[in-house]
Amino acid sequence: MAGEKYVYDFSEGSKDLKDLLGGKGANLAEMTRLGLPVPAGFTITTSACRAFLATGENPPSLAAEIDDHLASLERDMGRELGDHGDPLLVSVRSGAAFSMPGMMETVLNVGLNDANVAGLAAQAGGDERFAWDSYRRLVQMFGKTVCDVPGDAFSDALDELKQARGVRNDVDLGADDLAALTATFKRIFAKHTGHDFPQDPREQLRLTIAAVFRSWNAERAVLYRRQERIPGDLGTAVSVVAMVFGNLGPDSGTGVAFTRDPASGAQGIYGDYLQNAQGEDVVAGIRNTVPLERLQEIDRRSYDRLLDIMATLEGHYRDLCDIEFTIERGKLWMLQTRVGKRTAAAAFRIAAQLVQEGMIDRDEALRRVSGAQLGQLMFPRFDLSSAPDVLATGVGASPGAAVGKAVFTAARAASLAGSGEDVILVRRETNPEDLAGMIAARGILTARGGKTSHAAVVARGMGRACVCGADSLDISGSSLRVGDVEIAEGDVLSIDGTTGRVYRGAVPVQPSEVVQYFEGSASEDELVQAVDMLMTHADDRRRLAVRTNADTGDDAARARRFGAEGIGLCRTEHMFLGDRKELVEKLILAHTDQERGDALAALLPLQRSDFVDLFRAMDGLPVTVRLIDPPLHEFLPSLEELAVTVAVARERGEEHADDERLLDAVRRMHEQNPMLGLRGVRLGLVIPGLFAMQVRAIAEAAAHLAAEGLHPRPEIMVPLVGAVQELEMVRGECEQIVAEATGVPILIGTMIEVPRAALTAGQIAEAADFFSFGTNDLTQMAWGFSRDDVEGAFFWRYLELGIFGISPFESLDRDGVGRLVRIATDAGRAEKPGLKLGVCGEHGGDPESVHFFHEVGLDYVSCSPFRVPIARLEAGRAALD
């Protein structure tokens, strides 16, 4: 763009220009504007990066702009880049609007060369060791990150030198050693790149900036963006900052600090300081840091100044800030600030504190906590007061605290769990063959793989605790070893899927105090008070009602304590399990109307009594009952097992008439794709009396409670409707039975879970009092994914490839499935403005998805009892969007 400004001095930017200057550049500018001591510098915009990536060249005007800003930087610092006697050095830092792993981060000491390394030593009061160390770091960092020289080539040379000198630590190498090492590094550089290390400081700078630009498209960065759905065309900014040194003597140093405790949220001074050191050294862990309070003894003036600055920043950002600083010969410099990450508990505490301090209002506080954080606070935790042995640490891949006997094969997991044991399945890594064992286990532990490995993805999908990538574990077929500890099958392990820690033995599990609060046991704890304040505010704000998915009176009562405002989904097929399976088998195998009628008649009073319990627990609130949904053969034995039983019995010449009859039935009812087969409303239209029995049970239960003076509010929901004709027929039958059985008004509506139902929602609305989106099935059919099959078989691969950022079963796919929800919502409301709209798929409890449902204009979400508070919180947050 002609005349576009590509370079901003720190004094020209502000924190609101993140998109243009990146997070780092925008915050450096903001601190500069606040008058805080920031080294001079400037930021090259993301727009310049976009132009570079589009054309492979810098925009024509960029070089001159950089020259101008560099000249001004030189003036400010009183030093010149490339000067031999008193050289200016700069650091070059990337910084996109979102922080993004995989991109090039920083190159320090740009500007050093053979000619001015002595000048740097002079600047540092004659410290030659410091100067050569700075130079060899530049060659190493520049080689690795700008020119793709393998890092090992440098570190191997360093190790060789230390060995030759007989020293253990870098700091034990002297100036001469480091000068020699620099020469070695330059040879390595030339060998790998085919040209010498560039001596021209401006060329160093130019190449570094281009490398930062290019790193926007580094493989890991691209993958990360794909996963996080960050647009690929934003580009990164580049900040060029005058170097300051914390390693120029005891009156220098470097540190990090938080304005509040990021773990607990408690107010105070939290941070670490390392005297006579640079940031790199803190990371390398060569020497121990000291608590930040100690700085007041070391350098009282800088300490006081730092505290002032931290108060300024917190007041300005109105939030916990995370800062990096350096002290160069007693002068404090701010190198970075950002709103700090924090634990879930701290997020709630800090939000509440800031409200109390009058820094933010309740809306803002609500924006700063999330349902995901609340979820973390609701998981039970290990009671670590006994200081259990940490056996290993991996990636916390699926939260939860699980205790059980270690098993090393899926088959053993299934058999031990089958006999009532809690087991932890331990595998080097899992694959689709391990699925049965993963389902059987309380938790899953692997030595390999990260958050998107097969184990992690499947465990999250199933709600199992999972630690993966605990790479210190040496796992064989029947045991694991860590160092000299061996864990054999049957030995007890405890795994924490939040922290990634693995403990030996059984660690006691502590119930979450937040869950206790929801359950109604009061507490004076600060966290609980914060949660209470924020939940109350969310409830005030939200437009979406929150219901629960529950099939029993107990679940319903619990969910009601958690704040559920009704039941959005009662799955009646769950009432067909246990002892009743026998009756269901009779129903399925019935050969005559009489047999079928008898089986239904026997089920009627049982179903009625289930509904009496449920309606009682939810008295006065709506209860949506879904008529039977799954294919009937789900209530029969497996075809494979039965076929084998019969064949083997036959081979033995044994009697097997009953099994043969059953096998015939199972074979007859076997379906290639039961998900898309005879189920839901199709069953209701094909099997006479089935839906009628359920509707009668609902209506009679309502009549019974109404006679007691209660206020039952049942709603009948027809599953798997794809055409209005199906609903019309069932509705006609329902209305007649309801009119016969009770005076209680009962709404009749439908699931929208088949894509065609969404596409023809205008027609379907004519026959429906409400729609409830079944987003699980809608996702299965819109994507063509059978959840039973694909999650284990290839979702891990899709996550790895970045085709999904997150499974569409976890968080609603807005573009595809979400579009169906929108189409149906719009058409349904256009046909019938008062149509009640809700969602009862698992997405009803997913934070991201709750925002979508709010945005689309649904009336309620329904989710599992445990997720009700999360949905309430997110519904409140969504109302603030």
Added chain:
Amino acid sequence: MAGEKYVYDFSEGSKDLKDLLGGKGANLAEMTRLGLPVPAGFTITTSACRAFLATGENPPSLAAEIDDHLASLERDMGRELGDHGDPLLVSVRSGAAFSMPGMMETVLNVGLNDANVAGLAAQAGGDERFAWDSYRRLVQMFGKTVCDVPGDAFSDALDELKQARGVRNDVDLGADDLAALTATFKRIFAKHTGHDFPQDPREQLRLTIAAVFRSWNAERAVLYRRQERIPGDLGTAVSVVAMVFGNLGPDSGTGVAFTRDPASGAQGIYGDYLQNAQGEDVVAGIRNTVPLERLQEIDRRSYDRLLDIMATLEGHYRDLCDIEFTIERGKLWMLQTRVGKRTAAAAFRIAAQLVQEGMIDRDEALRRVSGAQLGQLMFPRFDLSSAPDVLATGVGASPGAAVGKAVFTAARAASLAGSGEDVILVRRETNPEDLAGMIAARGILTARGGKTSHAAVVARGMGRACVCGADSLDISGSSLRVGDVEIAEGDVLSIDGTTGRVYRGAVPVQPSEVVQYFEGSASEDELVQAVDMLMTHADDRRRLAVRTNADTGDDAARARRFGAEGIGLCRTEHMFLGDRKELVEKLILAHTDQERGDALAALLPLQRSDFVDLFRAMDGLPVTVRLIDPPLHEFLPSLEELAVTVAVARERGEEHADDERLLDAVRRMHEQNPMLGLRGVRLGLVIPGLFAMQVRAIAEAAAHLAAEGLHPRPEIMVPLVGAVQELEMVRGECEQIVAEATGVPILIGTMIEVPRAALTAGQIAEAADFFSFGTNDLTQMAWGFSRDDVEGAFFWRYLELGIFGISPFESLDRDGVGRLVRIATDAGRAEKPGLKLGVCGEHGGDPESVHFFHEVGLDYVSCSPFRVPIARLEAGRAALD
């Protein structure tokens, strides 16, 4: 509506007012306007019917309007309704815009009562028998159709009387008998209705009109409309017509006539005449009719007048007309005319004749024939002159006449056919394992399943004759039995896939001359000339290109002769069957990259040679190759069978290591819902090298032919894409391989068969050169129907309940699946205006669906070779819409 006109005299209407006056009323009005001799009368509009059905009452102004028109009718006829001495009688006829079974049709003789029956006799020259017969018919017809008196009650009384009188026929009953019968009928009427037969002629008329109105909502009519997707709120019109009598002596009579032969289309006089009779008697078949020509001997004046009128009508309607007439004492009256139904051959011949006669233009001729009719003309037929034995009758599921030796397994079918025999594959039902046998057979016969069973669908897809659901067949492993007839392997059967009949022995087959014409053997036959003219005109008119679905060079060559302009779908998995199954098994069971690579390397030259044949046959035309789509376990044995084999072998203590290994693999790959599992693009992204092998084979085949100087135009199609990311990845891989292997340009596109692909088509278009709608899978997923499961399980019931008029797998569901096609078309073209769009589901050859695809704006349809001419014809017709 205030002031709305509800009644039209015949002189006020016209044939263009069908919606208001119904078909019958509009045509009576048209004939009246043409000055033809139509008895006086008037029509009550469909609008009056709608008002009646909405409120349960006639619109307030209707009674007065009817009175006015009745008065005018009385003036015209010189008789009054209810007059004792010279009564006016009327017929009351229903008539909707669409002809519709299940509605009340006609009540004759309205106006007769106890007081004027003698007057009618006097009118008829003292014929008392005629008068009493007319009266008893009124009581009977009015009782049955207006008052729901069971018809048997009347016919039983009539039978009793005949028995008592010792006569066989109604005509042998005298005037006294009929007077007595009338009295009996009135008693029956009173007993069933609780009131006497109404004596007031105006009440008779009022009640009859109301009954016609109500019959719009008769169960059969509602079901029919639901099935035919005729809106339920149109209503029917009612025509009131002065009675004329053909049974008043030898100078009276009644007849039907066609202006051309409705069977052959030949010009001339076709019809039947019955002297001294009424229309009812013709239907009852009591006496034999005579050919219409005989009328010139009986009543030359009326005959000549009739011929004049027929010429007038044909000239006016510009089409074959079907008429009903009555001669009352030498005076000709026209009672009805309509455009006549005709056979498929006649439709083509008549259309061509009318063009030659200058009566219509070619566009109009094309409108008057249909793809369904053309399809009928393409099937070979049995020559039934030898009156062969009908062994059984089933559902005619895929038309055609097939003769061959009965075989009872797919393997025998393949081997016998391989040695040159014609075979009929007989199975209880078929499944995908029978595919090779189905391909090898001339025809397929099953005992189970309907028009949408696996056998039916696959046979239709392959153009094989198929009779299914012949449930009298008792099929065992190696023979079939019907009653005491047994058919063993090798016995010859003949099956007619149009009529569903199965014959024992070889019935001679007549080849279709229309197919011979398409195959290129010329003929001077009038039918072939007509087809040629209409096909040529359709090709001139159509915008849609027509491609074919073909997997072999032979199929491709045949389709090309039938007019295919390329291949829209080559299913590469069909190339993985037969001998190659072993290689595929190796691929699936491969444990190492090496094993997998070896299996793929062995498949490469085979696939390449398949493509060489295919591209050669379609030289110069586009060939769309779909990369492998079905789940790999389809190439492995069935889980149930294998589990039984292994269990039994184990029980016997036999060796079974190979089977066990195979069973492990089958179990590992088993999916709950394979349709929604690991298949299509998912396989390509999970199994390294699989797609690459296929793409290499395509590119190398193209290079090979290009080197010969030919012009291969391959297009690569990626199946089951749901997200643009999937397509991008495969596209990247394809482009690289294509660039390495050939200079021939190859388009890369995707199936749109997953609903999400349609919903996100704008994104997907960015990475696609073309879309091809896979409407089979799109239908499965949009409705949530697994075709393998639901068609047999409940489609029959859905068709019966009227939820479908036709299976959505046969004809595209416009509202649901069609909406997805529209969404994707619009979004795809918006993103990429030049995007090529086609369809390759079976709907591509369905006439209704072709019109939809034209309307939506696709570029081409693709269908089985046999359907190519049908699609061409319908694409031409669609362009005229």
